[in-house]
Amino acid sequence: MTYSVTYPIIFTSLQPILFGVMEQDRTEKELLADSTLYEPGRDGKLYNVKQFLLNLVDAVWQAAVCYATVHYLVIDSTHSAQYLGFCLASTMFTTNMTHLILETRCLNIVMIVIHFIGLLLSFGYFLGMDLLPGDELLVSEDAMSDFAVYAAMVFATIVAIVPRLMIRVSLHSNIFANAETSHQD
Numbered sequence: 001m002t003y004s005v006t007y008p009i010i011f012t013s014l015q016p017i018l019f020g021v022m023e024q025d026r027t028e029k030e031l032l033a034d035s036t037l038y039e040p041g042r043d044g045k046l047y048n049v050k051q052f053l054l055n056l057v058d059a060v061w062q063a064a065v066c067y068a069t070v071h072y073l074v075i076d077s078t079h080s081a082q083y084l085g086f087c088l089a090s091t092m093f094t095t096n097m098t099h100l101i102l103e104t105r106c107l108n109i110v111m112i113v114i115h116f117i118g119l120l121l122s123f124g125y126f127l128g129m130d131l132l133p134g135d136e137l138l139v140s141e142d143a144m145s146d147f148a149v150y151a152a153m154v155f156a157t158i159v160a161i162v163p164r165l166m167i168r169v170s171l172h173s174n175i176f177a178n179a180e181t182s183h184q185d
Contacts, residue, residue, distance in 0.1 A: 054167070062099070062160040066091045069156035073148060082139045086126055087149055093122055095157045102164060 070087045097115050101107050126140035143149045 058164055058167075061163060062095055063092075065160040066095055066156050069152050069159070073152045080139060083143055086140045086143045087152065089126075090122065090143075090149070091153045091156045093119070094153050095160045098157050098161050099164065102161060102168065 066088060070084060070091055073087060074084050097118065101111070101115075123140065123144060127138075130138050130140050
């Protein structure tokens with residue numbers, strides 16, 4: 001299957017690049033005038049082994065949730081491996097988009113449009129791949145007309161992202177708690 005090679009390259013690299021471009025909200029003059037904007041790491045903190053392991057566990061969790069959700073969607077059905085592949089890739093794509101929004105903390109109308117266009121291009125890509133010789137005909141169209149596929153995508157995305165969101169909320173509340181105690185001293 002051609003898309004198993006090209007799809008990840010196209011659709012997992014395009015959005016982070018667009019986010020990187022859109023996230024640059026400082027002018028050249030501001031960046032040159034304030035050297036603190038160049039502090040290493042995220043929020044001025046270096047990436048450490050604990051964060052790496054946490055991200056690794058989170059990635060395994062997200063992949064497992066996406067796969068298990070799609071597996072239970074197609075189990076005991078007459079759907080093919082290509083149908084499963086479409087559902088899995090689409091679920092991983094929406095989870096990846098949501099994770100990207102959470103990590104970059106960048107959501108505005110431009111980003112929403114980029115995500116929507118990305119999802120449409122993704123579906124269009126699969127429809128185009130369905131028309132190539134050697135593949136089953138219009139498996140993606142069949143999946144896109146099934147409400148259960150969209151429900152599984154939403155369910156998997158939410159369940160996969162909740163631990164990351166809870167960690168972010170916990171870290172954010174700890175930052176405020178630490179700031180309040182240091183302010184009172």
